[in-house]
Amino acid sequence: MSYMKTTLTGYAAYRGREGHWAFLLHRITGLGVVLFLAIHIVDTSFVYFAPQLYVDVINVYRSTIFGLGEIALVFCLFFHGVNGLRIAYLDLFAPKDWTIDKTRRSMLVALGISLVLWVPSAGWMLFNLLRHNYGLFGG
Amino acid sequence: MSATTTSQPERVRVRKNFDQVAWTWMRYSAVLLIPLAWFHLVLQDVVVGVHKITTDYAIERMANMGWKIYDILLLGFAFAHGMNGVRQVFRDYIHNPKTFRAVSILLLIFWAVITAVGAVALLSINPAAQ
Amino acid sequence: MEIKLRVFRFNPEKDAKPHFDTFIMDVDPNDRVLDLLEYVKADFDSTLALRRSCAHGVCGSDAMRINGRNYLACKVLVKNLKSDTITVEPLLGLRVIKDLIVDMGPFFENFRSVLPYLINDDPLPADGRERLQSPEQRERFEDTTKCILCAACTTSCPSFWADERYVGPAAIVNAHRFIFDSRDTAAAKRLEILNQQIGVWRCRTAFNCTEACPRDIHITTAIAEVKKAINTGKLD
Amino acid sequence: MANIHQFDVIVVGGGGAGLMAALNASKTARTAVISKLYPVRSHTGAAQGGIGAALGNIEEDSPDWHTFDTVKGSDYLGDQDAIEFMCHEAVQAVLDLEHMGLPFTRTADGRIAQRPFGGHTNNVTGKPVRRSCYAADRTGHMILQTLYQQCIKNNTLFYDEFQVMDLLLVDGKAAGVVAVELATGELHVFHAKAVIFATGGHGRIWEITSNAYAYTGDGCAITARRGIPLEDMEFFQFHPTGIFKLGILITEAVRGEGGILFNAKGERFMEKYAPRIKDLASRDVISRAMYLETRAGNDVNGQRFFYLDVTPETVNKYADLDGRTRPDGTPYHVTAAEIMSKIPDIADFCLTYLGVDPTRQPIPVQPTAHYAMGGIPTDKYGRVVVDEKNTVLPGLYAAGEVACVSVHGANRLGTNSLVDLVVFGKHAGLDAAAYANGADFTPLPANPTELVDETIARFQNGSGKERVAKIGSELRAEMFDNVGVFRTQESLEHAVEKVKELRERYLQVKVTDSGKIFNMEMMQTWELGNMLDLALVTAVSALARTESRGGHARDDFPARDDVNWLKHTLAWMNGDQVTLGYKPVVITKYMPKERTY
Ligand SMILES: Cc1cc2nc3c(=O)[nH]c(=O)nc-3n(C[C@H](O)[C@H](O)[C@H](O)COP(=O)(O)OP(=O)(O)OC[C@H]3O[C@@H](n4cnc5c(N)ncnc54)[C@H](O)[C@@H]3O)c2cc1C
Ligand code: HEM
Ligand code: SF4
Numbered sequence A: 001m002s003y004m005k006t007t008l009t010g011y012a013a014y015r016g017r018e019g020h021w022a023f024l025l026h027r028i029t030g031l032g033v034v035l036f037l038a039i040h041i042v043d044t045s046f047v048y049f050a051p052q053l054y055v056d057v058i059n060v061y062r063s064t065i066f067g068l069g070e071i072a073l074v075f076c077l078f079f080h081g082v083n084g085l086r087i088a089y090l091d092l093f094a095p096k097d098w099t100i101d102k103t104r105r106s107m108l109v110a111l112g113i114s115l116v117l118w119v120p121s122a123g124w125m126l127f128n129l130l131r132h133n134y135g136l137f138g139g
Numbered sequence B: 001m002s003a004t005t006t007s008q009p010e011r012v013r014v015r016k017n018f019d020q021v022a023w024t025w026m027r028y029s030a031v032l033l034i035p036l037a038w039f040h041l042v043l044q045d046v047v048v049g050v051h052k053i054t055t056d057y058a059i060e061r062m063a064n065m066g067w068k069i070y071d072i073l074l075l076g077f078a079f080a081h082g083m084n085g086v087r088q089v090f091r092d093y094i095h096n097p098k099t100f101r102a103v104s105i106l107l108l109i110f111w112a113v114i115t116a117v118g119a120v121a122l123l124s125i126n127p128a129a130q
Numbered sequence C: 001m002e003i004k005l006r007v008f009r010f011n012p013e014k015d016a017k018p019h020f021d022t023f024i025m026d027v028d029p030n031d032r033v034l035d036l037l038e039y040v041k042a043d044f045d046s047t048l049a050l051r052r053s054c055a056h057g058v059c060g061s062d063a064m065r066i067n068g069r070n071y072l073a074c075k076v077l078v079k080n081l082k083s084d085t086i087t088v089e090p091l092l093g094l095r096v097i098k099d100l101i102v103d104m105g106p107f108f109e110n111f112r113s114v115l116p117y118l119i120n121d122d123p124l125p126a127d128g129r130e131r132l133q134s135p136e137q138r139e140r141f142e143d144t145t146k147c148i149l150c151a152a153c154t155t156s157c158p159s160f161w162a163d164e165r166y167v168g169p170a171a172i173v174n175a176h177r178f179i180f181d182s183r184d185t186a187a188a189k190r191l192e193i194l195n196q197q198i199g200v201w202r203c204r205t206a207f208n209c210t211e212a213c214p215r216d217i218h219i220t221t222a223i224a225e226v227k228k229a230i231n232t233g234k235l236d
Numbered sequence D: 001m002a003n004i005h006q007f008d009v010i011v012v013g014g015g016g017a018g019l020m021a022a023l024n025a026s027k028t029a030r031t032a033v034i035s036k037l038y039p040v041r042s043h044t045g046a047a048q049g050g051i052g053a054a055l056g057n058i059e060e061d062s063p064d065w066h067t068f069d070t071v072k073g074s075d076y077l078g079d080q081d082a083i084e085f086m087c088h089e090a091v092q093a094v095l096d097l098e099h100m101g102l103p104f105t106r107t108a109d110g111r112i113a114q115r116p117f118g119g120h121t122n123n124v125t126g127k128p129v130r131r132s133c134y135a136a137d138r139t140g141h142m143i144l145q146t147l148y149q150q151c152i153k154n155n156t157l158f159y160d161e162f163q164v165m166d167l168l169l170v171d172g173k174a175a176g177v178v179a180v181e182l183a184t185g186e187l188h189v190f191h192a193k194a195v196i197f198a199t200g201g202h203g204r205i206w207e208i209t210s211n212a213y214a215y216t217g218d219g220c221a222i223t224a225r226r227g228i229p230l231e232d233m234e235f236f237q238f239h240p241t242g243i244f245k246l247g248i249l250i251t252e253a254v255r256g257e258g259g260i261l262f263n264a265k266g267e268r269f270m271e272k273y274a275p276r277i278k279d280l281a282s283r284d285v286i287s288r289a290m291y292l293e294t295r296a297g298n299d300v301n302g303q304r305f306f307y308l309d310v311t312p313e314t315v316n317k318y319a320d321l322d323g324r325t326r327p328d329g330t331p332y333h334v335t336a337a338e339i340m341s342k343i344p345d346i347a348d349f350c351l352t353y354l355g356v357d358p359t360r361q362p363i364p365v366q367p368t369a370h371y372a373m374g375g376i377p378t379d380k381y382g383r384v385v386v387d388e389k390n391t392v393l394p395g396l397y398a399a400g401e402v403a404c405v406s407v408h409g410a411n412r413l414g415t416n417s418l419v420d421l422v423v424f425g426k427h428a429g430l431d432a433a434a435y436a437n438g439a440d441f442t443p444l445p446a447n448p449t450e451l452v453d454e455t456i457a458r459f460q461n462g463s464g465k466e467r468v469a470k471i472g473s474e475l476r477a478e479m480f481d482n483v484g485v486f487r488t489q490e491s492l493e494h495a496v497e498k499v500k501e502l503r504e505r506y507l508q509v510k511v512t513d514s515g516k517i518f519n520m521e522m523m524q525t526w527e528l529g530n531m532l533d534l535a536l537v538t539a540v541s542a543l544a545r546t547e548s549r550g551g552h553a554r555d556d557f558p559a560r561d562d563v564n565w566l567k568h569t570l571a572w573m574n575g576d577q578v579t580l581g582y583k584p585v586v587i588t589k590y591m592p593k594e595r596t597y
């Protein structure tokens, strides 16, 4: 796996800019979401195959750790989605806009939009989490 | 208008390639996934919240015909999109063609099994029968 | 100004592992990084090995990683780096042979694989003169004719680090140069080559290539145009 | 024992001349190219302005005018038969390049675009003519890339990063070369029927230079060591517009597009020195004018530089004054965008290295060592000739900047080097292949690597009392000050002594890198030896020539002297001893006249 090594040292040793971060984040968020999705499909299907287990699963999901993971998941899907649209748009409709200025800016805009979407959602989810799991805010 | 001796054909035919189809698929499915995945996520995780989700809630939702179609679409597109993404990532790092073939087949089986499990559950749920 | 220059060193005949040598030197902010390396050879350690020739960014010999990014050492001035520590390392993704010299073999192999030459077996104009081409047709591929094959792009590409069989941005740039040349007849062949799994689809638009290109070629645009041409079959 | 390879034709050098030779030789003979740089790194890629050919795409022109301009530009020292041959072949050569795919800039009707260039004129009106065919300001880059692409297409065999260190001559015939493979340090012997040297120039022996680090004159030095004379080495061109201090070239095309030179007083000083074509005078004329201006105290800040101004305001103002028009007769007016599109790379250099935007500010420039008119003497088929009677040395060829045909005489016209490369590169290749097909291999000498082994051993066993970098910088400074734009008896004598002293000290250097793999220190030490040889030949040849002609300007002998000096210098090296001889200039149609612009 010497290539793996170059790749990892590459990521560590190369100071890429916005485009590189976008690529890395897109990949990491995509993999994160797909991992979650695989589990999620299986656990949801317990509703049909093993309703008893489903109750346990839901309880696990309600734990604080999973709660936080869920907040991260929401970010992943927001960023992956916005950035994915950015990539798809440029690739399919505006190849000429793959310029340094526009790429840097569009990446930052994508990140900005994801954060704008995520922060209120995360706040709300955190609020619910604290309310249910720690009895705060009169939960 | 200036004179030219253009040799180039207007259009060329390029044989299709799997990676090309996959690339295009990733982009078009992405557009569909925005409403599908985002709405699902926002609804279940943010608006409703995991603390309100119960077996009954799940069954009720999955039994609704509109939701059934929605979920089937989501399952089909999102998981296929994601699994092809995983395949692409593996393709970058696995150089031995045999190993990559084997991994691809495993991924394909994984994808088929999970999708089948999800689809069976979704299609079969029917509150009257429970 | 005084700067600290850290240089990657590896002597295959002596060292088991690479290390860094550090030189403290007084330099002019307008000095090129290549000048600093020449100072090292002149005043500190004449065994330092690197490639260089033109010293003004047109021959493509001295692409290397400077403070973590690919540049031509002769085209980046000390003042541009905005740092008083300068770290110089060889390109990533190619085998290091000695000090800053890497094995360019795979890079040129990839370049060769995309038929980087005019293909046109049609008879020449009857008067023996030039094939005509309008300024607009000429402009269509102007950008990608500028490539000097320095490899700064390809060796900054995460897809290439992962797999050196990926033809890489430089090869695609050079294919683009001919695909969109109105005098060429083999666009279909090149597109077919780039439509393989080691071709354009490996590009994940990470954009390091375009950031690194010392000739300011819009590489990612060129790649996107090739992808589009493969998908649509249109060469406009 | 070294590795031995056998080929019909060996081409040493992968620049424009080398690749052109290889493409043509490989049509009929087994050919390989040996180059110390990857071919695409060759200096041909740096050429900016264009390649001259009387295509007449924009206005009336003829190869005969091109011939006369070249003869006149050469200050009548060029051989007129060769010049005529070259200027007539140029047209086909440029069309050939286009057919190979070279992306020339185009005119509105789709033809190869052409622009004016220093010294190229309409012979009837005396006005500048548009003769330089160009691809933006990177014509050389496009030529090099196009030729390399064609080599890939033809599967030409390359030995990249192999540095040739010796030429093997047996019984007065070429037998091959010895090269070191940089990646391994191994010696390789290339046994060949014909050897073509296309190793480029030696401008690195001057301090301010437009030339690449690789321009250390390997080809000339190798052949000189084997007893072959060097021709006209005193003629070296100083280009008037190098970027201040760095020497990076600002192409003449900038003046072709309307750029104007100013001194510290804001005067357009070329009006004084070339009243007719002013800023488009020949290079030697302008460099000399700059020297005279400096002596008169008109240089900027007393730092020996001047301003080259291509801002649209200046260009338009002076175009009006000069009555310059476009081909359709409208006044010549430009915009910043238009200038940028014609000289994008130059603009980039100015921004990168000076922080100057040439469409807004003037560029500080000074003369920079640029081009070797002299070199290995050849005839117009690239065959190396070794004496006053032009006796051919069988199997040995030279083409490109390393060769002296002589088409550039005492001063090369802009755009003519690229013409030289393609025309004589091609003919050297064709002739070498034809020769090889009719000849047998000359047997190799018993120990082909003897000289190279000795040299390497000397480097390894030197006392180490002297350092390469030090000797090199002293050499460059000495040459720039004393064998530069202007020369005198005194300065040249000083230089000869100094170079001899440096040669003495050079024997003391030691290569500290004891490895074999990419021992760049070893190669640079060897290259310094080449430069010392060529510096000596240059200074000795210049000292003997008591006249001013083209690139050779003597303060103490300011006039051209056709009675005594209308002849080519031949210089033989034997250790520190340089023996001079002379051979006549070939004059066919154009009798020497006073040269005014
Ligand atoms: C900045 C600049 C701008 C110019 N602009 C113009 C212009 O506009 N028009 C014009 O006509 N001319 C121009 N010239 C001049 C012209 O570019 C050169 O004279 C010409 O390119 C020389 O070509 P060449 O093939 O002889 O040598 P090069 O292209 O330099 O090739 C030399 C080759 O020899 C190889 N080599 C050298 N030594 C060895 C060795 N010991 N062993 C093996 N290989 C070796 C090198 O690797 C290289 O491949 C310009 C020159 C410069 C420097
Ligand atoms: C929300 C809408 C989504 C959009 C707009 C989107 C968009 C994209 C696009 C355009 C790509 C291709 C990237 C490239 O080739 O450079 C991609 C890759 C990927 N996507 Fe998505 N996607 C979305 C949702 C998802 C979901 C739900 C998952 C998980 C199941 C997912 C997992 C992946 C993975 C794993 C990759 C591969 C990443 C890589 O190659 O680096 N995506 N996505
Ligand atoms: S595209 Fe740019 S970075 Fe890549 S090889 Fe060419 S010049 Fe270098």
Ligand code: F3S
Binding pocket: C156, C157, C158, C159, C160, C168, C169, C202, C203, C204, C205, C206, C207, C208, C209, C210, C219, C220, C223
């Ligand atoms: S860095 Fe690589 S992924 Fe594409 S945009 Fe450039 S080739």
Ligand code: FES
Binding pocket: C051, C052, C053, C054, C055, C056, C057, C058, C059, C060, C061, C062, C063, C072, C073, C074, C075
């Ligand atoms: S030395 Fe030629 S590009 Fe830097």
